[in-house]
Amino acid sequence: MMMKMGKKNIPENNLAAEGLTVEGFTPTDHDHGSHDHGNYDHGNYDHGNYDHSGHDHGGNPFAHAALSGVPYTSYLDFSANINPLGMPKSAIRAARKALAELSGHYPEPTYHELRQAAAAAWEVPAENIVAGNGAGELLDATCRLAAWQEAVVFTPTYSEYARAARRAGLPVRCLPAFHPDHLPSSSLLKELPTPELKPRSLIFVCQPNNPTGTLVSREALAVLARIAAQKEGLLVVDESFLAFCPEEAACSSLPLLFSGLPVLVIRSLTKIYGMPGLRLGLSIAAPETAKALQAALPPWNVNSVAAAAGSAALVEREFLTLTRERLTRWRVRLVKKLTSAAAGGTLLQPLPAAANFLLTKITSEHWSSPQLTAALAKELVLVRDCRSFPELGERYIRLAVRRPADQDRLLAALTRLTVRPEP
Ligand SMILES: Cc1ncc(COP(=O)(O)O)c(C=O)c1O
Numbered sequence: 066m067m068m069k070m071g072k073k074n075i076p077e078n079n080l081a082a083e084g085l086t087v088e089g090f091t092p093t094d095h096d097h098g099s100h101d102h103g104n105y106d107h108g109n110y111d112h113g114n115y116d117h118s119g120h121d122h123g124g125n126p127f128a129h130a131a132l133s134g135v136p137y138t139s140y141l142d143f144s145a146n147i148n149p150l151g152m153p154k155s156a157i158r159a160a161r162k163a164l165a166e167l168s169g170h171y172p173e174p175t176y177h178e179l180r181q182a183a184a185a186a187w188e189v190p191a192e193n194i195v196a197g198n199g200a201g202e203l204l205d206a207t208c209r210l211a212a213w214q215e216a217v218v219f220t221p222t223y224s225e226y227a228r229a230a231r232r233a234g235l236p237v238r239c240l241p242a243f244h245p246d247h248l249p250s251s252s253l254l255k256e257l258p259t260p261e262l263k264p265r266s267l268i269f270v271c272q273p274n275n276p277t278g279t280l281v282s283r284e285a286l287a288v289l290a291r292i293a294a295q296k297e298g299l300l301v302v303d304e305s306f307l308a309f310c311p312e313e314a315a316c317s318s319l320p321l322l323f324s325g326l327p328v329l330v331i332r333s334l335t336k337i338y339g340m341p342g343l344r345l346g347l348s349i350a351a352p353e354t355a356k357a358l359q360a361a362l363p364p365w366n367v368n369s370v371a372a373a374a375g376s377a378a379l380v381e382r383e384f385l386t387l388t389r390e391r392l393t394r395w396r397v398r399l400v401k402k403l404t405s406a407a408a409g410g411t412l413l414q415p416l417p418a419a420a421n422f423l424l425t426k427i428t429s430e431h432w433s434s435p436q437l438t439a440a441l442a443k444e445l446v447l448v449r450d451c452r453s454f455p456e457l458g459e460r461y462i463r464l465a466v467r468r469p470a471d472q473d474r475l476l477a478a479l480t481r482l483t484v485r486p487e488p
Contacts, residue, residue: 122145122224123142123144123145123146123447123449123463123465125144126138126140126142126447129442129447133442135445139445140442140445140446140447141445141446141447141467141471141474141475142447142465143446143447143448143449143464143465143467143471143475144447144448144449144463144465145341145449145465146275146306146336146420146421146422146465146466147335147336147339147341147465148309148336148337148338148339148388148392148421149339149392149395149465149466149467149468149471150339150384150387150388150391151339152338152339152340152374152378153338153377153378153381153384155377155378155380155381156338156340156374156375156377156378156381157374158377159373159374159376159377160343160370160371160373160374160377162373163369163370163372163373163374164370167369167370167373168369168370170369171365172365172367172368172369172372173369173372174364174365176196176367176372177191178372178373178376179196179347179367179372179375179376179379180194180196180347181376182375182376182377182379182380183347183349183375183379185379185380186379186380186382187319187349189319189323189349190352192352192355193322193349193350193351193352193355194347194348194349194355195347195348195350195355195358195359195362196345196346196347196366196367196372196375197345197346197347197348197362197366197367198344198345198346198366198367198368198371199333199335199341199344199345199346200303200305200331200332200333200335200346201225201229201346202344202346202362202366203331203346203347203348203358204225204226204229204301204303204331205229205232205233206358206361206362207229207267207299207301207329207331207348207358207361208229208230208232208233208235208267209233209361210354210357210358210360210361211265211299211357212265213230213233213235213265213266213267213298213299214235214236214263214264214265214266215230215235215236215237215238215263215266215267216230216235216236216237216238216266216267216268216269217237217238217240217260217262217266217267217268217269218230218237218238218239218240218269219239219240219241219242219243219257219258219269219270219271219274220239220240220241220242220243220454220455220456221243221244221276221277221451221454221455221456221457222243222269222271222274222275222276223271223274223275223276223303224453224454226269226271226301226303227239230267230269235267238260240257240258240260241258241456242254242257242258243274243277243279244456245277245416245424245426245457245461248277248279248416248417249417250417251417252273252278252279252280252417252418252419253279253280253281253282253312253419254279254280254281254282254285255282255284255285256282256285256288257270257281257285257286257288257289259288259289259292260292262292262293262295262296262298263296264296264297264298265296265297265298266293266296266298266299267298267299267301268289268292268293268298268299268300268301269301269303270286270289270300270301270302270303271303271305272286272302272303272304272306272307272316272317272318273306273307273310273316273418273419273420275305275306275420275422276422276424276449276451276454276457276461276463277416277418277424278416278417278418278419278420278422278423278424279418279419280310280312280316280419281316282316283315283316283317283318283320283321286300286302286318286321286328287321287326290318290321290326290327290328291326293326293327293328294326294327297327298327299327299328299329299354300318300321300326300327300328300329301328301329301331302318302328302329302330302331303331304317304318304330304331304332305331305332305333305336305346306336306337306420306421306422307332308332308336308337308385308388309336309337309388309389309392309420309421310389310419310420311389311393312419317330318330319349322349322350322351327351327354328350329348329349329350329354329358330348330349330350331346331347331348332346332347332348332349333345333346334346334347334375334378334379336421337385337388338374338375338378340371340374340378343368343370343371343374344367344368344371345367345371345372345374345375347375392421392466395466395467395468395469395472396418396421396423396466398469398472399415399423399464399466399472400415400423402472402476403415403423403425403464403476403479411428411429411483412427412428412429412432412437412479412482412483413425413426413427413428413462413479414426414428415464421465421466422463422464422465422466423463423464423466424451424461424463425461425462425463425464426460426461427460427461427462429483432482433459433460434450434451434452434457434458434459434460434461434462435450435452435459437450437462437482438450438462440482441475441478441479441482444478444481444482445478446474446475446478448462448463448464448475449462449463449464450462451463
């Protein structure tokens with residue numbers, strides 16, 4: 066049953082406490098504050114802003130619904146990059162069965178079935194796999210699994226690498242690598258800057274990178290892994306969106322890990338299998354690293370429903386093929402439509418991308434990213450304002466690739482906005 070979450074459900078004074086205004090989100094009010102998650106502890110996850118705080122991520126129609134009084138289900142959410150095909154049917158069946166049969170028991174503590182399913186799907190031994198309550202939990206635990214000296218991140222990138230490192234007390238070094246002005250004209254980046262590493266450093270790479278949708282060549286990742294090896298460090302490659310890419314086999318870092326280099330791969334199952342609310346992620350690492358990671362996690366960290374859904378989803382090879390084929394086609398369609406004269410052609414320019422989302426430049430000087438985001442929210446279309454990625458300023462939004470009918474709703478909203486002379 067769908068839950069209605071309107072303004073009436075949240076007392077007026079709590080709206081201010083949640084950092085919301087009648088105009089919509091005010092993410093920068095929080096993005097540049099202290100490292101205090103208090104104001105945003107129930108959402109507004111910010112998957113940008115690695116430098117500061119505030120959880121201004123995409124995927125929060127609830128906050129908009131709380132402001133507007135419109136049910137959250139009426140919003141079309143382009144701000145979170147979730148598979149528009151939804152969960153595989155077998156995963157829904159498995160989740161229902163687990164809810165009926167397993168909820169009265171603690172989860173099987175080793176997640177044997179889930180790890181076996183992942184091992185078979187990814188052709189790796191199950192002893193290398195650790196289950197997490199979303200990739201987010203695994204990022205956190207990775208930062209706590211050894212006495213790391215610092216964390217290195219390549220920016221602009223997913224903010225949780227730096228946040229997880231800071232939560233673990235690590236200094237964070239940001240190396241600019243994905244600024245749109247310096248990216249290649251294709252979606253593949255051949256080299257990353259090579260840092261002078263302190264001993265026992267963590268290096269984070271997002272593959273493909275959020276928010277730019279750029280893939281990094283395996284050669285560039287191998288260079289980083291070798292540098293990490295010299296310094297007893299660890300290269301953490303977040304492949305949470307790689308399953309959407311036809312280039313997965315050529316761009317995964319699993320071969321680097323199994324060649325003996327210090328690499329840990331993290332894969333979220335929430336995006337590709339359309340289950341962000343269930344929470345599920347897996348790490349693949351050398352057996353001793355996997356053991357240490359497991360020890361850094363609480364017992365029963367994954368619930369039985371998510372574990373059952375994940376076990377069923379991982380078997381679905383055709384679902385992946387279909388997802389890649391459709392989303393690649395739909396991404397090309399979205400780029401074409403966005404740049405066509407009819408719908409915002411003078412307003413938006415998407416960057417070349419390999420993933421299921423598009424970092425998109427606002428080319429019209431009449432609109433900033435917060436203005437456009439707020440105006441689209443009034444049209445019940447949510448997009449990710451990228452100003453929380455400091456390098457991107459107020460000139461970028463990020464759009465998830467969704468079905469053609471949903472794209473048409475976005476394009477119609479953009480057309481309505483562009484006929485107006487001023488925001
Ligand atoms: C690059 C990247 N990694 C990991 C995550 C978190 O994934 P999960 O939902 O599995 O915690 C996100 C969520 O947006 C993401 O963008």
